[in-house]
Amino acid sequence: MKKLIVIGVLCFSANSHALTQKIEVLGMVCAFCAQGIEKSFESVKNVKAVFVNLEDYFVAIESNDENGIDENFIRTVITESGYDVKKIEVVSESVSEIKRKYESK
C-alpha cells in the first residue's frame, strides 16, 4: 500500500512539473512531410512526448519540466522542417490527454 502511495505521489509530482505547448503550424498538410517535426522534437533531451495532429494542424510538445521548450527553438525546428508557426500557447492538458481526446472522436 505504501509503495502504491509513493508511486502515486511520484507520478503526480512528475506530471505537475511537466508543461505542454501547443503549436499551430501553417502548411502541415501531409504526414510524409510532417514527420520531420516529430523526429526533430523527439530527439530533444527535455521533450517527454510529441503529438502531431493533421486534423487541426497543430503539434503538441510535452516537456519534462515547467520551463517548456524555448519558443525560438520551436520556431527554428518548425521552419527547418519547411513550415511556419502561426501560434504557440501553453495548454493545461498533457500530450496523452490530447491524444485520447482525438482518438475518441
Added chain:
Amino acid sequence: MLYAAPMSFKGSITTMATASKDHVSLESSYVITAKNAIGISAHTIKGNGYKLRAGNIFHLRRLMRKNAVSSQTNLWLFTNIGKINIKKNFKDKDHSYLSPTLQFDYETKRLFSLFSHQILRVGHENFDTTKIEGGFSFYETGYNETQPWFILKAKNTNSLFKKIEYTPTLRLINKAIFMDAGITDGDPSLHLMYTF
C-alpha cells in the same frame, strides 16, 4: 529523370526507386539546409528506338514555399549534372549534361497538383520532359494512418515517346513511406520513396 521533390527535413536522407517497362531509376538525397538538398541518381530509359543510361549528381533548391493554414504551395529548381549514354540504331555515345527542372506544386490534405518542365538537351537530341499531375485523397486520415490517393499523371518526353503518357496512379502515404503504383498503356509502374 524527374523527381517528386524529395526534400524532407534538415538532416534527413530520402531514397527512392522507380521501376516500369521503360524506366528504372534509383536515387538518394540529403537535406543540407531547410531549402537545399543534394543527391545522386542513376537512370535507364528506353523508347522510340533510344536507350539512355544516365548517372548524375543533383542539387534541389526550394525557391518558394507558401504555407497557408490548410495548403502548401511550392516552387522547386532541380539542377542535374552528369554523364549520359545514348544508344540508337546500334550507335552509342557518351555525353556530359546539365539539366535544370522547374517544378510547381500545390497540395492540401485532400488535393494534389503538380506541373514540371525539365530541359535535357544532349548534342542534337532534345529529351525535354513536361509533367502534369493532379489528384485527390479518398478520405482524410490521421497522422499515423495510411492515406490513399488517386493521381492522374500525364507526361511527355521529346524524342523518347511519340505521344503523351497517361498514368492513373494509386498513391499510399504513411509517414516515412510514399508509394505510387500506376498503369501506363497497360504496363505497371512502381515508385517507392522512404525518408530516414
